[in-house]
Amino acid sequence: MSKYILGLCLSDHDSSACLIKDNRILVAISKERLTRKKRHGCSKGDFDNESVQYCLDYAGISIDDVDLIVQNSIFTYLSDPAYYETLRHYKGSHDYSERIINMTQHPVLPISHHLAHAYSSYYLSPFDEAAILVIDSMGNEDHSVMNFFQGEDRGFLLSSGYRATGGWERESVYTAKGGIITPISKRFARDTQPYDSLIKGFGIMYHEVSEYIFGDGHKAGETMGLAPFGKADYPLGAVSFTEEGYAFNDEWLKQLDKPHLSKDQWNDRFEEFAGLAYQVQTELEDSLIHLCNRIHKETGLDHLCLAGGIALNSVTNKKILDRTPFKSIFIPPAAGDSGISIGCALKGYRELGGLPKEFVFLNDYLGKTYSNEEIVQAIENSGLQFRKSEDICKEVAGYLSEDQIIAWFQEGSEFGPRALGHRSILCQATSIEMRDSLNARVKFRQSFRPFAPSVMEEYAPDFFEMDFKSPFMLMVTDVKKDKADVVPGIVHVDGTARVQTVTEEENGIYYRLIKEYAQLTGIPLILNTSFNVNGEPIVETPADALNCYKSTNIDILVIGDYIISK
Known part of the structure; x- marks a missing residue:
């Protein structure tokens, strides 16, 4: 019989939830993605119902189906059993969160902050x-x-x-x-x-x-x-x-x-x-x-x-x-506090007999994949023009080669602060002007902040001083001197770049997009930044993506196989 383990980060910032089934992470989400409040955390009277419900809905289960809950909370009042009683009364006796909060009615294992971090990285x-x-x-x-x-x-x-x-x-x-x-x-x-x-x-x-x-x-x-x-x-x-x-x-x-x-x-x-x-x-x-x-x-x-x-x-x-x-x-992609929920869930896996370590962590796409019906309904509600592409990667690669700024929304969202090709804004890296246009028209960031490249892994050593994988964009390395003028849009003032290496096995459709772009241009990398504007969380739902698109000067929005224009 399958075992479900729910991991919770109940920090006062970046709270999150993660659900494991047997030896596989099913889903994980940060509260901020759902409430649209940057770094949203928990406080008295503000338990993270949103992330928990998202995970339960994804699996099609209720809280009663969860075998073990493992949680961490960073501040003392969240570590005090009396706090759980306060929340239980606040939420009401019929709220499902009562079963999480009332430790006498459901198996809950509290673990320390650093131990949860350790599990999130090693496992x-x-x-x-x-x-x-x-x-x-x-x-x-x-x-x-x-x-x-x-x-x-x-x-x-x-x-x-x-x-x-x-x-x-x-x-x-x-x-x-x-x-x-x-x-x-x-x-x-x-x-x-x-x-x-x-x-x-x-x-x-x-x-x-x-x-x-x-x-x-x-x-x-x-x-x-x-x-x-x-x-x-x-x-x-x-x-x-x-x-x-x-x-x-x-x-x-x-x-x-x-x-x-x-x-x-x-x-x-x-x-x-x-x-x-x-x-x-x-x-x-x-x-x-x-x-x-x-x-x-x-x-x-x-x-x-x-x-x-x-x-x-x-x-x-x-x-x-x-x-x-x-x-x-x-380094795990969610190395900060949002990743605590994954560490908690993995500790629960260990407690329920999960040895030896059997996890194979290929990618960070741990969010829900929205159906075509949900996507079309959201687009129709937006009033924007749209059509379905017969070959989305080939068509979008062409737009990129023509200096278009593309908002790219595919399958499940990334868990953590980096956009890794499922909730990304993309453009060519071949000119500084394109980079500056992206910042001025869409991102509104300080001019000194660099943008990052996503590169086909097999070509990474041709452009960067690296003999290692960097799938989660957590390594900065030197750009090769003979390539700095080829892709100046991703080169920082010190000649470095924060690289994401991309493979078909790990990144699927995102790799295929870059491959199509490389066939058109001879450049096996593109500029990748998170699908949000400065000060807001990365988009989660199709509706979030459409709202962000409508409020910015992004040229084209892609959701699944659908191309949306203004």
């Missing part, structure tokens, strides 16, 4: 044996890890004699073999001052600099994109290395004492902000290389799994691969 990786590094802004408080959450982290702390001091998870190291994950070290920020306890971690370091530069600590991607424009003239001095590892300087945050500026004022201080971005990026890279070298020395393992928000720093990921002894590294 999706191709490795049987690997080291795992989880590193982010903050995980769970040590009291909660020891007294509320279950699983390997709790056992490790109790057996080691650790005494909780009110610190928060900032770095966890594990080893894994044959599906069994074993903690080997955990570091908590345990300062007596509440705010100081948060600044002594790499995630918070990057968050605070992003807050200072952009007025939003979640704009780490913008900070990473700005860094190559900077010089080493604005030393941060946040981290120093020690024999034990590293230490944070208590004084570094005092540099960031000015309020966020207006756009005009910001432009006047571009050089300063770029220099600060350069410095925080450099300190992050040096620190993680130092840390990963130490992990390799301690474990002697060839493979490394990364997870946590810091693992989305694709520049650092490549530096780790280049400058540590690890032969290969794996």
